[in-house]
Amino acid sequence: MLKVGSDLTYAFPLVHIAGSGTVGEAPLRAMSSSSLKKFLKGRIHKERAQPDSRKKYGLLEKHKDYVERARRYQRQREAIEVLQRKAADRNPDEFYFAMEHQRTKDGAVVRSEDEDNPKEEQLLELMQTSGYVNAMVQREAKVVEKLQSQLHFLGVPAKNRHTVFVDDEEAARRFSPEEYFDTPSDLLDRRFNRPRRSQLKSTAAVQGGREAEEVVKESEKSRVSKYRLLKKHIERHEKLKKLAAKMTLNKQLAADGSARKFKDDSGRIVYKWRQERKK
DSSP, X not given: OEEOSSSEEEOOOXXXXXXXXXXXXXXXXXXXXXXXXXGSOOOOXXXXXXXXXXXXXXXXXXXXXXXXXXXXXXXXXXXXXXXXXXXXXXXXXXXXXXXXXXXXXXXXXXXXXXXXXXXXXXXXXXXXXXXXXXXXXXXXXXXXXXXXXXXXXXXXXXXXXXOOOOSSHHHHHTOOHHHHXXXXXXXXXXXXXXXXXXXXXXXXXXXXXXXXXXXXXXXXXXXXXHHHHHHHHHHHHHHHHHHHHHHHHHHHHHHOOOOEEEEOTTSOXXXXXXXXXXX
């Protein structure tokens, strides 16, 4: 039964009372209209939008945005005041044990090379995981391997020499490498695939009348550019390997703090852990 009026009154049906074995009528429970308001769908309040003439300035700042910005500014200001107070009250003659391992320059503490963290490494350490860095190391290794298989380090000065034997000193004085190898003087330095003049003529015919030397020079430029690309990928691979090793070391140091710090003969820092018996 539902009675409609200024106050809403609900009448509940007969219910079974546990443990008594009897059926009785539950007491009436009244609920006012003010208590029922929270269950009703309320009005959607729309926020004031930025006028069309000021849309270029972005979203209009609301009061809650101002409160958040003001509180953040106040926290920063209080933190700066605390630091300024500490700096003003600090005793310049005070001693700390950390000063034994630090040095100053013009009153400022100079960080050692081990503490320096380049910008690229810092971004990778903060934004990427060690798994990503290891994946990039593997990727660069594959690129380097592919380029090396294509180039085979052609044109690199070899340890051995091409020796030509002649009969006497007179023949040695009259010896001409261009005539002996039957190739132009510009191509004598090519230890690999040194073309002969007859081959250059046939190549010019195939290339539509172009000079064979021009074709060879273009291929030489292409080869040099590939070597530059290979050098770039090798350097990147080495940097990533060093960064991956550094991140692995930092993980090990964070996991176990029993490592001892040493310097080897070359001045590099080395960490050693206590040897533990394995089960």
